[in-house]
Each structure stands twice: as structure tokens, then as C-alpha cells.
Amino acid sequence: MNTDAKIYVAGHRGMVGSAIVRRLRSAGYSNLVMRTSSELDLTQQASVTEFLASEKPDYIFMAAARVGGIYANNTYRADFIYQNLIIEANITHAAAMAGVERMLFLGSSCIYPRDCPQPIREDYLLTGPLELTNEPYAIAKIAGIKLCESYNRQYGTQYVSAMPTNLYGPNDNYDLATSHVLPALIRKAHEAKLRGDSVYEVWGSGKPMREFLYVDDMAEACVFLMEKDEIRDGLFNVGTGVDVTIKELAETVMDVVGFTGDIVFDASKPDGTPRKLLDVDKIKSIGWKAKTDLRQGIALAYADFLQNVGS
Numbered sequence: 308m309n310t311d312a313k314i315y316v317a318g319h320r321g322m323v324g325s326a327i328v329r330r331l332r333s334a335g336y337s338n339l340v341m342r343t344s345s346e347l348d349l350t351q352q353a354s355v356t357e358f359l360a361s362e363k364p365d366y367i368f369m370a371a372a373r374v375g376g377i378y379a380n381n382t383y384r385a386d387f388i389y390q391n392l393i394i395e396a397n398i399t400h401a402a403a404m405a406g407v408e409r410m411l412f413l414g415s416s417c418i419y420p421r422d423c424p425q426p427i428r429e430d431y432l433l434t435g436p437l438e439l440t441n442e443p444y445a446i447a448k449i450a451g452i453k454l455c456e457s458y459n460r461q462y463g464t465q466y467v468s469a470m471p472t473n474l475y476g477p478n479d480n481y482d483l484a485t486s487h488v489l490p491a492l493i494r495k496a497h498e499a500k501l502r503g504d505s506v507y508e509v510w511g512s513g514k515p516m517r518e519f520l521y522v523d524d525m526a527e528a529c530v531f532l533m534e535k536d537e538i539r540d541g542l543f544n545v546g547t548g549v550d551v552t553i554k555e556l557a558e559t560v561m562d563v564v565g566f567t568g569d570i571v572f573d574a575s576k577p578d579g580t581p582r583k584l585l586d587v588d589k590i591k592s593i594g595w596k597a598k599t600d601l602r603q604g605i606a607l608a609y610a611d612f613l614q615n616v617g618s
């Protein structure tokens with residue numbers, strides 16, 4: 308990517324999109340194109356077609372999506388499959404028709420079968436049934452991968468797919484009903500500390516295992532993949548290669564936040580996938596690996612929470 312390349316970041320206000328913008332700017336890319344959802348409704352095919360036909364960016368980072376944690380995925384199942392399918396279909400088709408050569412599509416580790424061997428390799432895709440709590444979202448993201456593959460074969464595009472593990476960091480969603488686990492535990496531990504509570508609640512059994520990647524490391528991986536001209540297609544897991552139980556995570560969050568009470572587990576909430584540790588050998592083999600360890604990342608995320616959300 309030349310530093311004067313025109314780069315469209317779809318979803319630039321989200322946690323991942325805003326991290327990609329930070330990374331691009333720090334790497335000297337200044338010709339960035341961004342549109343808020345009120346300026347450009349990505350669910351409207353005609354608007355997306357007109358926008359990409361006129362802008363004709365050299366690169367697209369597709370970080371726009373309807374996202375959320377286990378409860379949001381399981382509650383708004385129709386919204387998650389419809390909105391993600393239509394956004395990715397609109398952008399992929401309009402990009403190919405506008406002659407956009409290179410694009411990075413962002414998916415999620417939930418695309419892999421619920422009970423596949425761990426760590427999960429990219430070629431385990433579509434080898435077994437999905438986790439039911441986020442199946443609609445997973446199906447949409449699998450379709451996004453297939454859109455990239457199909458347009459690459461038919462139209463000669465170079466659309467690459469990146470599958471991040473669970474992400475966290477600056478500009479995360481801290482709404483307790485729709486957020487992912489890590490921001491939720493940061494907020495719950497912080498508020499329990501302020502209230503002087505003796506316990507803080509963790510959903511499920513605490514037994515599931517999750518891998519957590521700091522969002523600025525994810526952004527670095529996204530720019531890394533687009534800067535490698537020889538990477539023209541395919542699917543790349545992006546993660547740390549290390550996972551922890553939700554109980555261990557909750558204990559680390561308590562320690563970072565300074566909450567000294569006890570954990571209480573709410574067994575009425577779903578555990579979801581027992582484990583989804585990504586095999587990151589493929590992206591490591593081309594020269595990228597995550598830098599931020601979990602405790603360091605949680606401290607950075609808590610500092611962001613205090614600055615922008617909490618009191």
C-alpha cells in the first residue's frame with residue numbers, strides 16, 4: 308500500500324474500525340475515506356454502489372458489522388444474520404463492480420465448528436455444526452468469506468479474510484446487555500468496587516475458555532495483511548494462541564480493577580462454546596504475532612474505560 312493510497316475504512320467508528328484508522332494514520336496513510344452510518348447506510352445497495360463507484364478506493368477494510376456478545380447474538384438472531392449478510396454483500400459486490408482490487412474482510416472465530424479440535428486451524432471451517440448461541444452471526448460471516456473467495460475467482464479481485472479471536476480494548480462496548488465478556492467484567496468489577504459490594508456477578512459456569520486479542524494488535528495485523536501484496540486471498544486466523552477460563556479472566560479483571568470481593572456465577576446464563584482457541588501458525592508464518600499480553604491489555608482497557616465511560 309502506497310502512503311497516498313485511497314483507503315476506505317467501513318465501520319471506522321467501531322472498536323476495530325477506529326483501531327484500524329489509528330494504525331493507518333500512525334503508519335503514514337493519510338488518504339482515508341470514512342462515512343458514518345447516517346452519511347452512508349451500508350444496508351442500502353444503491354447507496355453503497357453509488358458511493359464506491361464515485362470514490363473508487365484502492366483498498367477497503369471491511370470492519371462494519373452488527374456485533375455483540377453471547378446474549379445479544381442469541382437475542383437478536385434475525386438482526387445479526389440479516390444486517391451482516393446485507394452489509395458484506397453490498398460492499399463486496401459494489402467494490403468488485405467499481406474495480407476495487409484489494410479488500411480485507413473481518414469475520415470472527417465463532418465461524419468454526421463448536422466442537423472442533425483445538426487449537427482451531429483455518430481448514431476446520433465447515434467441518435461440523437456451529438455453536439447455537441451465535442449461529443446466525445457465524446453463518447453471515449462464513450458467507451462473507453465465501454463472497455471474497457467467489458469474487459476473487461470470478462472477477463480476479465484480491466479480497467482477503469481475517470478471523471479474529473475475541474477482541475477488547477479502546478472504544479469497546481460496555482453496555483452490560485450487549486457487550487462481550489471482557490468489557491462487561493471490567494464495568495461490573497469497577498461498579499462493584501465503587502458501591503462497596505462484596506460480590507460481582509459472572510455469567511455461566513466460569514469454565515469456558517476464551518482467547519483475547521487487544522484490538523490495536525488486531526489493527527496492526529489487518530494493515531500487515533493488506534501491505535503484503537503477495538497475500539491475495541485466503542483466510543487468516545488472528546489471535547494470541549493463549550486462552551484462559553472465564554473464571555481466571557474474572558480474577559485478573561478483579562485484580563487490575565482493585566475489586567477485592569468474591570465472584571458469584573449466574574448459572575442461568577449460557578456458557579456458549581466451551582473453547583475456541585485459534586491456531587495462529589499461518590499468520591505467524593508470514594511474519595506477524597500479537598504483542599500485548601492479557602493483563603497488560605486489561606490495564607489499558609480499564610484506563611480507557613475510566614477515561615471514556617466510568618466515573
Ligand code: GFB
Binds near residue numbers: 473509553578579
Ligand atoms: O464474550 P461473550 O459474550 O461471547 O461470552 P462468546 C464469553 C463467555 O463469557 C461466555 C461468559 O461463556 C459468557 O457466559 N460471561 C461471563 C459473560 N460473564 C459475562 C458477562 O457479563 N457478559 C458476557 N457477554 N459474557 C462471541 C460471539 O461469543 O464471540 C460473537 O457471540 C463473536 O458473535 C465473539 O463471535 C468473538 O465469546 O461466547
